[in-house]
Amino acid sequence: MVIVYVLVFFTGGGGTKPKLGIDLQGGTRVTLTARTPDNTAPAKDQLDRAKQIIEQRVNGLGVSGSEVIIDGNNLVITVPGTDGRQARTLGQTARLYVRPVVDVKAATPMQAVQQPAGETNAQAIAAAKAARQAPANANTTQLEAQMAKTNCNPGSADPLQGNDDPNQYLVACSQDGAQVYLLGPEIIDGRDIASATATTTQQSGAWIVQVGFKGAAQSFWPKYTGENVGKQTAFTLDSKVVSAPQIQGAITSPTTEISGNFSQTTATDLANVLKYGSLPLSFKSSDAETVSATLGLASLRAGLIAGAIGLVAVLVYALLYYRMLGFLTMLSLIASGVMVYGILVLLGRWINFTLDLSGIAGLIIGIGMTADSFVVYFERIKDEMREGRSFRSAVPRGWARARRTIWSGNAVSFIAAAAIYFLAIGEVRGFAFTLGLTTILDIVVVFLVTHPLVVLASRSSFLSKPSVNGLGAVTQVARERRAAATGATKKEEAVR
Secondary structure (H helix, E strand, O other): OOOHHHHHHHHHOOOOHHHHHHHHEEEEEEEEEEOOOOOOOOOHHHHHHHHHHHHHHHHHHHOOOEEEEEEEEEEEEEOOOOOOOHHHHHOOOOOEEEEEEEEEEEOOOOOOOOOOOOHHHHHHHHHHHHHEEEEEOOOOOOHHHHHHOOOOOOOOOOOOOOOOOEEEEEEEEEEOOOOEEEEEOOOHHHEEEEEEEEEOOOOOHHHHEEEOOOOHHHHHHHHHHOOOOEEEEEEEEOOEEOOOOOOOOOOOOOOEEEEEEEOHHHHHHHHHHOOOOOOOEEEEEEEEEEEEEOOOOOOOHHHHHHHHHHHHHHHHHHHHHHHHHHHHHHHHHHHHHHHHHHHHHHHHHHOOOOOHHHHHHHHHHHHHHHHHHHHHHHHHHHHHHHHHOHHHHHHHHHHHHHHHHHHHHHHHHHHHHHHHHHHHOOOHHHHHHHHHHHHHHHHHHHHHHHHHHHHHOOOOOOOHHHHHOOOOOHHHHHHHHHHHHHHHHHHHHHHH
């Protein structure tokens, strides 16, 4: 608990409250409009495939509570909060190519331009290809002259986004618009990426993306880097240069580093986009718009009140029925609740986990299951005492019998939560996630908090009193059984 709250208060920033989902705090919506070369409606199977890939990207970021729906010929992505950057990132076409750098210059500042009215996508793409691409065997003089005329303003629409021909030369801008590159035909296709992970370098701590290749690229890359030491090679994503590092030597390691001016967020976004593959369509994103909460804080407050009422009812019952053991139940549930809260805050920072109403339902059910584990344990102790054992001797024997039941019950619950998480979509995944989390914490709390407290109580002469620990009735039954057994024995001896 100390470690969790040190991380909450002294690392990472981002506040000390869990992130809330769309249904509780609202979010940001971005509409992705499919762009086809002939301006026809996209095929339904292409939209379905694009939706599936974007949902995989959402899941790759963690349980972020985002929504992806098909609306006619568009995909609508809604993410919690007010930052629309993530939604746009999820909609990247993600056509990655590795290309050799022929030339690089500083980009000429230009005004942002939009696609002329009345011009079709096919016409815009064709014009951009004619100006900025050339066949592999062509003279590149014309393209070198075009570099100074290319608009690299990040606010300008780029018809080549996701539409460039990888087998031709390409004039491309850096993502920040500061440089313009002349690139050769691709040498590695992004479909040959086996893995992509965001991490930091050991030397400088800078964020990078580690990419692992598969197939022919796995053997080609060490050979190519060994033969082109000192030259630049560009990683292009949707016709933009993400990184253009200089080859320092033959890269024989299983992974290659894509370096750049990455933050943790941008590196994670890029790795996530590359990991799950390219979209079957290119999309134009709309301006981000804010949407209100679908349920609102009133529903959150109602859910929390309902959970609090249930928790208080459980504690009152435990105190009346178990007395001292009920008090230990209260301490254990408080410890569990405090741990859950801290972990949710950290998960919000680390994997963008957002708490929605279904997640709150999972927490409430999980806490109830934790109380069930206490009941199993305490009833096993009572069973041992009914057989005539003292409170102190009944605790270890009752624990040995109860922990098997607790393990089995929680295993079934966790398997169910895992199955729901991997098979369901949307908010149901949030329910399964919090249910699985509280199931794990149930084991931790029962084994590391509740059982040690009961053991300590059994060693206290005061807490071992039947009137204090609430086991007086069980003790009386045990005495009556012993007396009956003793009386029967004396009667048998008299008969003999």
